[in-house]
Amino acid sequence: MNDVLLAQPRQLPRGRFYRVKRAFWSLASTVSLGGLYAGRLCPTWVRVDRLDMPLEGLAEPFVGRKLVHISDLHCSPMVLTRYLRQLLERVAAEQPDVLVVTGDLITGGTAYARRVARLLAAVPARVARVACLGNHDYGIYHPSGRGHMRQLSGYLTDQLHSAGVHVLRNQSLILRVDDHALQLVGVEDAWSDRYDPEAAFAHARQGLPTIGLTHNPDGARDLARRGAHWILAGHTHGNKAGDNLLRDAVLPVESDVYAGGYYPLDDAHLYVNRGLSYARRLNLNRRPEITVFTLKRA
Numbered sequence: 001m002n003d004v005l006l007a008q009p010r011q012l013p014r015g016r017f018y019r020v021k022r023a024f025w026s027l028a029s030t031v032s033l034g035g036l037y038a039g040r041l042c043p044t045w046v047r048v049d050r051l052d053m054p055l056e057g058l059a060e061p062f063v064g065r066k067l068v069h070i071s072d073l074h075c076s077p078m079v080l081t082r083y084l085r086q087l088l089e090r091v092a093a094e095q096p097d098v099l100v101v102t103g104d105l106i107t108g109g110t111a112y113a114r115r116v117a118r119l120l121a122a123v124p125a126r127v128a129r130v131a132c133l134g135n136h137d138y139g140i141y142h143p144s145g146r147g148h149m150r151q152l153s154g155y156l157t158d159q160l161h162s163a164g165v166h167v168l169r170n171q172s173l174i175l176r177v178d179d180h181a182l183q184l185v186g187v188e189d190a191w192s193d194r195y196d197p198e199a200a201f202a203h204a205r206q207g208l209p210t211i212g213l214t215h216n217p218d219g220a221r222d223l224a225r226r227g228a229h230w231i232l233a234g235h236t237h238g239n240k241a242g243d244n245l246l247r248d249a250v251l252p253v254e255s256d257v258y259a260g261g262y263y264p265l266d267d268a269h270l271y272v273n274r275g276l277s278y279a280r281r282l283n284l285n286r287r288p289e290i291t292v293f294t295l296k297r298a
């Protein structure tokens, strides 16, 4: 198990053209995608999907526990904070034992890193809150961050740790209830230059029921091959490759299978959450999703 240490938040210097970029995003949120959605042209009422999560060797104290999975919050000028707060209140109402967030927490700079950490801090979970990072968490303009934005993922990680959220960056974590264990393993985003499933499993314990976290479902088989029984992912926003030309150009997923929902793998199970945010949801028929798993013994 890797130790997840609480680190002190640090400020990042603002990059060149900060005000220009910020103005651009504000304008985009007002007159383009955000404007469309503010006009209620797209459905933003949340769907709550409920599934069992059977795990071999699951210890009795974990049986019947609730794992709530959310993804792609995209906290930014383009997604209203009060909208995210309302949906996270809905998550809290589920009284999760474990809260899992599979990346793209922000589409913005340090202010949104602080904001999303504050929002998640208000969602109680009896056992743990755990996250992995998505491509947008490394920087707005480049999938693995560029210039001063190279530090953004570290800044976000610090903020989340301070808010009581474990961030698994090629790391494993053992959750314990009454001395019994459930293992989570999370990878860095597949597009970042830090994606390393081998490192993520380096300290993982064999034989424990194991849930893998990867933002991009393209990483699911890498985790399954190394021992994850269930893999939780996001990134698709409910679209699969070929559904949406603009999305394919901007956010390609290699597999043309995964859109949203449950997928059986050879020796594992994959669930792709359709995401909470709406501003990147370019199709009109996608709704934000909260997934509630009940842990069961396989």
Ligand SMILES: [Fe+2]
Pocket (backbone or CB within 6 Å): 072, 074, 104, 134, 235, 236, 237, 275, 280
């Ligand atoms: Fe996303």
